Amino acid sequence: MRAEITIRRAEPEDYAAVQAIYAMPRAQAGTLQLPFPSLDLWRQRMQAADPNAHLLMACAGDEVVGQLGLHVSANPRRRHVGELGMGVRDDWQGKGVGSALLAAAIDLADRWLQLRRLELQVYADNAAGIALYARHGFVEEGRHRDFAYRDGAFVDALSLARIRPG
Template identity: 85%
Template sequence: MTTPITIRRAEPDDFAAVQAIYAAPRAQAGTLQLPFPSLDLWRHRLQALDPNAHVLLACAGDEVVGQLGLYAGTNPRRRHVGDLGMGVRDDWQGRGVGTALLAAAIDLADRWLQLRRLELQVYADNAAGIALYTRHGFVEEGRHRDFAFRDGAFVDALSLARIK
């Protein structure tokens, strides 16, 4: 039987669980996080959140298994835009965590934050991530060559966006 995934807002005390997500190799490889993330870094990030940042957690029971940040635009000309970033714990990838987080973020953006455009970058070799975003209405808008340095090599990323 599969444990149901629930979504909730991150609290400052969740820093160790979020740090554990990004301490794992596959989560690091799919994001811009570095190896060996410190607890203090994540403690600070969750304590000093901007009011325009909406950090959601996916939970399986009491266990945090994924994190998504939705960052609403602060520039007056881009207040209609939200930027997304997401990580799923290695042992929970491919089990619906990303789907649950993304659906919750889209609902928040569309029904509560008046965000018309959601945008993100995803590594060009992340087929599962690209498929997830495409299923939720995101379309490719461009390619960033040598976007990031990962595991000793430069990698490309795609810009994807969803306009309501």
């Protein structure tokens, strides 16, 4: 049985929970985060007031199990675009956390922020992530060869995007 996942806005005091997510090996491997994330760095990130950043937290009860950032472009010609980044705790992957975060972000983008386009990068070897994004309407737009250095080797990433229907 899956626990109920609730989504809420991030608060500055969530920094330790977010740092704990990105300290986990699988969550870290799926992002651009480095090993040994600094608690102080996450404190600063979470306390920075950026009106173009919408940070969402996935919770199972009182426990933070995932985080998503939706960053709206500050460029006036790209104000219709949001970029997504997400991390889910290793022990909660495959349990609907990513899907709940993504659904909430899409709802926010479509119904409240007037965003037409959502975009993201995902490592080409992240089959579960690619499938998750496809289920939510994202399509591949290109491949970035040697996009990032991870665990001693260069890895490719795919650019995915979703255009709001209608």
